[in-house]
Amino acid sequence: MGRGKSHGDEEENMAAWLIGINTLKIQPFKxxxxxxxxxxxxxKAVGICGSDVHFLKTLRLAHFEVKEPMVIGHECAGIxxxxxxxxxxxxxxxxxxxxxxxxxxxxHICKEGRYNLCPDMKFFATPPVHGSLANQIVHPADLCFKLPDNMSLEEGAMCEPLSVGVHACYRGNIGPETNVLIMGAGPIGLVSxxxxxxxxxxxxxxVDIDDYRLSIAKDLGANEIVKITPYMQDVDEKVELIKKAMGARIDVTLDCAGFNKTISTALGATSSGGKxxxxxxxxxxxxxxxxxxAAREVDVIGVFRYKNTWPLCIELIKSGKVDVKPLITHRFGFSQEEVEEAFETSACGSHAIKVMFNM
Structure with a gap:
């Protein structure tokens, strides 16, 4: 018998199911x-990630494909x-x-400590695994991290995107002597x-194409911002703009977009011997x-999800070294109408940085 109140039949557990392209339905979840x-x-708090929106719009992401109804959501905190x-x-x-x-x-990958690369990973809302946009879920207790009193549940949910930034900075070996260029001022660019x-x-x-997101980046502590416009086709032109803004070596570039243009620009802008x-x-x-x-020994490093990051994320937020609250721009409840509106808001981008459900 578990310690806590028993789960009776008086309340049916409901969840937001992805059942087709652009189709979400709140339905029972056993x-x-x-x-x-x-x-x-x-x-209590569930954020919308770009991958959630991608699955909603296309039913696929990279090699993952939604073949049967799936509960959405993976940025979460609760009681x-x-x-x-x-x-x-x-x-x-x-x-x-x-x-x-x-x-x-x-x-062997898990035993080496790089469990984020486990070939048998079960990850919330990555098909065929169900996610967490639900009244209640069951999860391994060792993957539940207690929040300090001065941290809200919304901040707890933000530990997931923040973990991507932490893992990226670990992979880039970023420290007090590292000048950093970030391509993309979306949620991951901003937490990074x-x-x-x-x-x-x-x-x-x-660096971004959106004025609003760049203004947020500046407000949150970017030393300089660079706007790239769609008509700027020449990579060298973008690289010169970026180098001028940095005014120093670019030791590590974090490409938070992953497009031909962004990675080409990143490779061109990063200093010899950089990452x-x-x-x-x-x-x-x-x-x-x-x-x-390669001739300049610029290393290209893959970054996939995260590993062992939650304790540090909680400490960064608890201590005030990182403030994720300004990133939460929109809030919605958990009704059919609000779920649909929340995902549409998130899909529009720009002024919607992090859309959060308050359950």
């Missing part, structure tokens, strides 16, 4: 039995309702942020900027000038 190492959590008999670190009513990735813990600053980066330049971290996955295939970059 939870699995609570295992000894599991927790049952009442969701513990019940825990399994072997769970010692959590009790009912604890407020927690959830890491959405369940690795196998048995393969915040983490790079917290890690001590002395100068950070943000380009590819975070965004805008294109499945890209044609980029690798030869000239």
């Amino acid at each position: 939870l699995p039995a609570l295992g000894p190492y599991d927790a049952r959590i009442r969701m 513990i309702e019940e825990v399994g008999s072997e769970v010692k670190h959590l009790v009912s009513n604890d407020r927690v942020a959830l890491e959405p990735s369940i690795s196998c813990s048995r393969c 900027m915040m983490v790079a600053r917290a890690f001590g980066a002395p100068k950070i330049v943000l 380009v971290c590819l975070i965004g996955l805008g294109h499945n295939e890209m044609t980029v000038p690798l030869t000239s970059a």
Whole structure:
């Protein structure tokens, strides 16, 4: 018997199901039995990620394809309702942020500590695994991280995108002697900027095509911002603009978009011996000038999700070194109408940075 109140039949668990292109429906979601190492959590804050929108619009992302109805959502925090008999670190009513990735813990990649690359990963709302935009879910308790009293549940949900920024900065080895260029001022670009600053980066330049997002980047601490317009086809022109804005070596570039144009510009702008971290996955295939970059020993580094980042994310927010609250621009409740409106708002981009459900 788990510790906490029992889950009776008086309340049917509901979730937002992706059932077709541009079609979300709030429908019943039957939870699995609570295992000894599991927790049952009442969701309170769930953010919308670009991948959620991509699945809604196309039913696919990279090599993942939605072939049957799937519960959406993976940026989340909530309140513990019940825990399994072997769970010692959590009790009912604890407020927690959830890491959405369940690795196998048995393969050689997991045993080497790079569990984010596990070939058998079960990740919220990545088909065929159900997500967390629901009244309640069941999740391994060791992937539920208790929130301090001075952190809101919304901030807890923001630990997921913040984790991408933390992992990217780890992969780029960003520190007090690293000047950082960030391509893309969307949610991931902005959290990456915040983490790079917290890690001590002395100068950070943000590049985007959207004036509003660039203004947010400037408000949140970018040293310089560079607007690239669609008619600027020449990579060298963009590179010169960026180098002028940085006014120093560009040691690490974080490409948070992942398009031909952004990675080509990143490779051209990054100083010899520097690193380009590819975070965004805008294109499945890209044609980029690798030869000239290789001749300057510019390393191209893949960044995929994160590993062991939640404790640091919680500490960064708790300590005030990172403030994710300004990124939450829109809030919605959990009704059929609001779910549809929230996803449409998020899909429009620009003024919608992070759209959050308050459950």
